[in-house]
Amino acid sequence: MSDTLEKVQAIVVEHLGVEADKVTASASFIEDLGADSLDTVELVMAFEEEFGIEIPDDAAETILSVGDAINFIDSAKN
């Protein structure tokens, strides 16, 4: 399991109060994990803080699933 996935998982579990095994790469924040639209904004803010990156608003709108977040974070870190 990648380091990014692990950290993203921990943030999502803490923020949305879901079981860790539900936070798979293909899980959609809203459809599968019960987030509301403001939760997705907050998750993006948490990712920014955890990984020390900046996620612009237009990019944030494309982060809909756990996998989207991991891909964006990994490419932003490199």
Next chain:
Amino acid sequence: MMDLKGRKVLVTGASGGIGKAIALELSSSGADLCLTGRNKSELENIQKIIGVNCPIIISDLSNSEGINNLAYQAQEIMGQIDILVNNAGITKDNLFMRMSEDDWNEVININLNSIFKLTKLLIKGMIKRRYGRIINITSVIGVAGGAGQSNYSASKAGIIAMSKSLAQEVGSRSITVNSIAPGFIETNMTAELSDDRREDILKSISVGRLGKPDDIAGAVCFLASDKASYITGQTIHINGGMLMI
């Protein structure tokens, strides 16, 4: 008196008549204040009256850079902002048919766009902390209109509508967003009114006088307090009865 002890507050337009009254009232309720405005000497006067730690930031709300700097500095100095009072506003009155595009844009930019930008920057922390108060100072003109003030009225109506939308988005995070709509209040802004216009206005005010800045400040403190946690998306009209809705 409302208890705002320990709350960190940013007041824009604090060097104006209403802004000053809001600052003094919030301060006497125990809030920690950061004041911003354009008039340095007036801000320093208010700082002296308040006495205790009350940082001031000279800001330019006409452009994004100035607003970014303000938000950054305010959070840096205060640690966080719990309560934002968007009070800054200008007028550039003219008959609609004579109004220049520049005067239209400038008023919309300062009165409305700056609130969007500054609130967006500061609400992030409120969402994270699950607490916040946004209090926007609008105007009776934003509801009733006013001849010669099409730009001002549009900007103030925009504030009311924006507040309602934002209130719906952030209510679940214990953040309230409300507007206060003063009528005609004795300030430099209304000192510019002609005597005839002032007479006309007075006739329409049931209470029979223009308002005082303190008439507004009390409502700001109330909305900022924990007692107002179930009030959001509302507009409180403080106009001596000149408009009842």
